[in-house]
Structure formats: C-alpha cells, structure tokens
Amino acid sequence: MSEANNSLEQILPQLKCHFTWNLFKEKDIPEDLEERVCEQIESLNPEFKGTMYNLLAYIKHLDGRNEEALECLQQAEESIQQEHSDQAEVRNLVTWGNYAWVYYHLGRLPEAQAYVDKVKQACEKFSNPLSLDCPELDSEEGWTWLNCGERQNERARVCFEKALEKKPNNPEFSSGLAIAKYYLDGKPRKQISDSVLKKAIELNPDNQYIRVLQALKLQKMNEEAKGERMVKEAVEKAPHQNDVLRIAVKFYKNKGDLDKAIELVQRMLESTPNNCYLYHQIACCYWAKVKQVQNEESDADMKREKMDELRKHAKEYLNKAIEKGLSPLYEYSELTELLEIEEYDQIASSKELPARERQHSQHDRDSLGQTAGTTVQCDLEGLPVSQTSAEKQKVNGQQENTSENQIPPNAPNYWYQQGLIHKMNGELLQAAECFEKELGRLLRNSPSGISHFFLPAPEL
Template sequence: MALITPELLWPQLDTLRHDIIGDSLDKVLPQLKCHFTWNLFREGSIASYMEDRVCNQIEHLNSEYKATMYNLLAYIKHLDGENEAALECLGQAEDLLKSKKNDQAEIRSLVTWGNYAWVYYRMGRLLEAQAYVEKVRHVCKKFANPYSMECPELECEEGWTRLKCGRNERAKMCFEKALEEKPNDAECSSGQAIAMYHLEEKPEKQVPVDALKQAMELNSKDQYVKALLALKLQTMGEEAEGERLIEDALEKAPDQTDVLQKAAQFYRRKGNLNRTIGFLVRALRSTANNSPLYCLVMCRYRERLEQLQNTGDAETTEGREKVEELRRLVMEYMQKALQRRRSPLSAYSDLADSLEVERCYQMVFSKVSPSAEEQQLYESYCNLQEYHKKSEDLDALKDLMQFPRNEKSAEKEEGKTPT
C-alpha cells in the first residue's frame, strides 16, 4: 500500500480550505454595506455615460467627497468587467479616507473594504476577499451584527451613492436618518436638499427652498446646491437673486457638468437660448458619451431654429444660411446621440421634457426629403421606436418619410404638429 505523504495531501487541503472560505464568504458578503448590496442599478440599465459623469465629479468636487465617487467608479468598472481598474479606484478611495480622523476613517472605509471583498470574490481571489471581510469585522465586532453597523457616516455614504444613481427617494431616507443623529452636518444637509429638489420638481410639489438655503449656509462650497437654489428662486419670481447665485456658482465651478446643466436650464427659462446652448456644449466636453445631453442640445438648436423662422428673418439671404446651419446642427447632434447609446430615448429620466425630444426627432424627419445619411438616422430612430413599442408614432413617421416633400408642405405639416 502506497504511503500518503504530506506533499500529496497539500493540494487536497488547499482545495478544502478554498471551499470552506468560499462557503463562508457566500454567507458574509450579502451582509456588508457596500455598492454590491445596495441594488443600485436594474440589470442592464446603467447608462453608458455614467462613468463620464462620475469622473467629472472626481475632477471638480472637494477632496472630502472624492472617496465616495471613487467607490462608485470602482463599482462601474467592475460592472464593465474591468476588475483591475476597479481595484485601482478602491485604492484611491482608501488613500483619500486615510486623511480623515482615525475613527471616522475606519467607519467610512467599511464601504471601500466591502467593495474590495466583493471584487476579489468575483475574481476568485478568496484569500484577499476574506482579508477585507476580516477588516470589516474588526470594526463592527462591538455590534450585534459583526459585519455591518448603523451610523450616520454610512447612511451618508449610501445616500450620496444612491443620489448619483438616481435613487432619490431612498437617498432622501438615508440623509434624513443620518441627520437625526447629526442635525447640523453640512454634507448630509446638502445631500438631503438635493434629493428633495429632484423629488419635488413637479409644479404641484412644495418648493424645498428652506432646505436648499440651509444646505448652502452649512456648505458654501457646494456649487451644485447653489445652482439648485438659483432655479428655485427663479420660479418664485426672485430671478435677479437667482441669477447672482448661478453666476457665482459658474465662477467657482466653471467646468462642473451638473452646474453647467442647471445654468442652461436657468437661462433657457430666461429666454437666452444662445447662453443655454453654450453651457450645454461646455458640459459635453467632460461627458462626451451623454446621449440625453446631446438630445437636449438638439432640442435647443431646434428651438433656436423656430425662433428664427417666427421672426421672418429666415427669408433673407443671411437668414436662409442661418436656417440651414441650424438644421445641420440639429441633425449633427441627433446623430451623435444615436451613436452614443443603443437607446437614447430610454434615458428620458435625465431630461426635463421627454416629449420635446420626441417632437424634435419627428419634426426633423418631416422637414425635407431625406438624404442617404438622414435616411439612416431615420431607420435608427424607427428601431428605437419599435424598441419602446410606440407604434402609432412609427406609423406616422413612415408616412412622412415615404414621399419627397417640398418646403411648403413641410411647413404645413409643421403647423399640425402638436406642442
């Protein structure tokens, strides 16, 4: 009978140990408070430009908020299959958190360590995953659940993450829970005010102006909150004060995408389409894959075209040239939107007026006989329409595109288009 030597047993013991660790992680990982357990995105729903937006935030936010964004960027990288890049982002988050006070650094690091554990687990590197689980347990061991804890810092971290992912209702609940224990916390106050703003944009809702003012007083460096307050003041008839705030926010954060978009919204309400378009185009410099933003620029150019036609200046030589240029820009930005997303029309949650985007697509296609390039865009648009099962619009568009159309018939059709 052959002797069983330690060398023969070691591989079997390693396999057994690996299986034991894996079974343990299967039970522990769902208990960790991190991006992998917060259910941030519906399957397949993450926007292609989300990474651009997060990178823009990292570039322009104050250092104390960057760790939160690096954690979110790590999760996005993981979802894209870039696990090594995800680990690099988590390393950046961990380095930023080390600058905080010791107790706060440990608590805020729980999310980063949880993310580390999940990424290593998904990579099959179970020993590294187990090591980060142990780091979490070391901090949480004094609580009933050794792998998670309830505290304002973690609620705030979850709130910001959910806010950036469009989960505004849950974000508001997180910030409110944190503020129960830390009522004057500037970070939580800003987060709550922003969540309330997004939840209460509809006209029938009460304007959260007091929450925005308090947030700005507690955190004067938050230019996005300042821009939101400017918009609220504008709706309340205090446009001059609102404009002062929006200009101040632009001066202090000239390249911050979300501030530029709110500035565009402010000046569109004010009737200044040239500035509106300028701000939107500037915003696209740092979020080049943002299909809804391209749609929005397309709509603003279309609106500028309608303004020109309504003044009667379109009949002059200079006016006709401007009309053609605006039509070219509308088509250009429509094409860019279609190129950057499988379904740009599915991103309506980022737009103030989704029907306007829909109308702009239809009016462009109804304007003249399509060129080969325009026909290709039309077919792409029809595919999107079918995707969203808008058959009634699709039939109407097919009728519009079936025959050559002259300018007068196009104008007649335009007059029938519902606003």
C-alpha cells in the same frame, strides 16, 4: 476551501456596501451612468471622490471588469484616507465590503476573508460584529442612491434624514437631503420647502451646486432676476464643475437665453469631449433658436437664411452626438421635427421619386406641422437623414452587397438606412420591412425589457 466559501456566503450579505444595497433591479444600469460617474470624479470636490470611486467599482463589476473594479477600490481607499483621515476607518467600511465581494467573485477567497476581517475589527470597536450603524454610512448610501437615477431619490432622502437624526447640523448630510428633496419636488405631496435649501446653503457656503438648485427654485417662483445673480456667482466660483454648469444650462434654457446655454455646454465639453449627451444638448439649443427666429418679425429672406444656418448647426451637433454613441432609444424631442422636415424637403424635391409620392409630400409636411413639438421616446426618424451623394452610394452599395445575416458591425442603424433608401426610391413596402427590422433591433437591445411585450420568444 468549501467551508471558507460557505462561511463567506453567510457573512457577505451582512456587509453594508454596494453589493447589498440592491442598487439596480436586474442589473438595469442607466446607459450613461459610468460616463457621468467618471465625469464627477474629475469635477467634484475631493471629499466626494471616494464615494464615486466606490460606485464606479461596482459598475465595473456588473460589467464583468473585476480587475478594474479593484483598481477603483484602491483609489477610493486612498482618497478617503487623504480627505477623511479622522474618519477613515468608518468611511472605508463600504470600500472594504466591496473589496470582499469583488475578491469573492474572482474566486480569491483568502483576500475576500481578509477584508471581511478588517470590517469585523473596525465594527467590534463599536460593539457590532459586522455592521456599524452610523450616520456616515447612511450618508454614503444616500449619495450612492442619488447617483443611480431619479427613481432612487426617495431612498436617498430616507438615508440622509436618518443620518441627520444623529447629526442635525452636518453640512454634508444637509446637502444630500436638500438635493434629494429638490429632485422629488415635482411629485405630489413632496414639495420641498425653501428652508431646506436655505439651510443647506448656510451650512455649505462653498457648495455651488446647492446654489444653482436654489436659483432654479427661485426661477420657478417668478424670482428669476435673483436666481440669475446666484447662477452667475456659482459659475464664476465653479467655472469647470460640470454638475454646476449643467444646472446653469437648464436655468438659461428656461429663461430663453440659448446662446449662454450653448456657451456653458461647450465649456463642459472641454473636460468631456466624448460626451454624446452634451452634443445633443447643443443641438437642442440650436433647434430652439430656430423656433425663436421663426417667431420674429423681420425680413423673410433674412429670417430664412438665419434659420437655415441654425438648422445646419443643429444637424451638425446631432450627427456628432450619434457619432459619439448617442443611442437611438434616447429621447430626441423636437430634433425629430427638424430631421423629419428636412427629409420631407428632400423627398419633395427628388426627381427619383414617383409623382404620386411627390404629391403626398406636402400633405405629409402639413400633418407634421400639426404634431410639431411632441416628445418622442423611441423614434426611428430621430437619426441623421441628409446624406451626400457619395454617402448614399456607399449605403446603396451596402444594401446590395450585404445580406440580412451579414449586417456590418460598424453600422448599428443599418436597417434604418436601408429603409430610407427604399423610401426615397418609392419602394414603401420594402421600406416598412426595413424599419420593422430596425425597430426589432432596438426592442431587443432596450434596457427597459419592453421586448418581452412585443417580440416572440424565438427572437428574444
């Protein structure tokens, strides 16, 4: 068995698959990646499902769910066989390589060796013992990089350009290159020419995702009317394809048509009702509507009533986002302003506060107005703060009955809530201590590794 183990350890790193592409540095997986991949499996065209199932299998492996990973690989293999029957052997090389790695990590070496042998047999047909150099594999790697976060778009571009060298008019490779270059558009010396998107659309007339990207490009070029026609057509032809709807939402938000943006996000929620980021999107749209109304010239009382209603909707959707699992580390943007203003309103009107803090509340709010609109990356104030009396009593009870070492498992923002209670009671020193504890918790859990810069070794 040890000889077989040594043999596999030498062979496995030579396979072209997710385990050898070094997709995530130190397993730093984007927080919402698994959810996004599952969403795309439901909404993407069938020919791409094999790619997404392979990526999902690797994500599950990194999370220690190897049996589930095997199920995903089986689905990938079946999907590839069904959608690419004429190229199934070549396209399944990545799947078989992943199979071999998962079985190896499970300690099931005979099965791992069996899949290594399948790879060998397929590659030997093309005079290469282990690794077949073909554009389909380059494309598979490119699509994988595209789905691993914006930092990987450059690597995706290289893969698709390599694939296009051998098949310059391939629709799939052309689409991949256009998408990769589009998302590199904002970087210096990486400006995408309009011809790249146009060629991709010509080769992929039914690919509505490419069309909405072109619409965004036109919007940036001050051709919004032409872009909107493309967006409407794309949404009509792909009414339930969330990746298309997501770009359409961005288009309408840029235009200022927030009602249409909200409508499209709500349509996306029909297929993914537990997606916290979509609830956050709607909250952002409602808060943007508040600012629109604020700039309108109308009756003051009517304006105030309308703004209060919009704030209420924004708050409801933000609370839903947090209930569905939105991390406090997520960028809350202008919603932070909304919640802080509400909190200062509550503090100013609270009879429980000392007179000194009531005097300072208006000054604090004025200062807040000067900094409104600033994007906040890790803002503890970006959590829901308006509570009913019953909720306040509940949290107060938790504060009295819970020691520092017995934080309720169902209260991930426990110290933040305690800090708010102390703050509202005028106990500013205790509030600061609680906020520091919450910040320490966020730093320890941060995927970026920022905790190593701020927390002492014992806390790490």
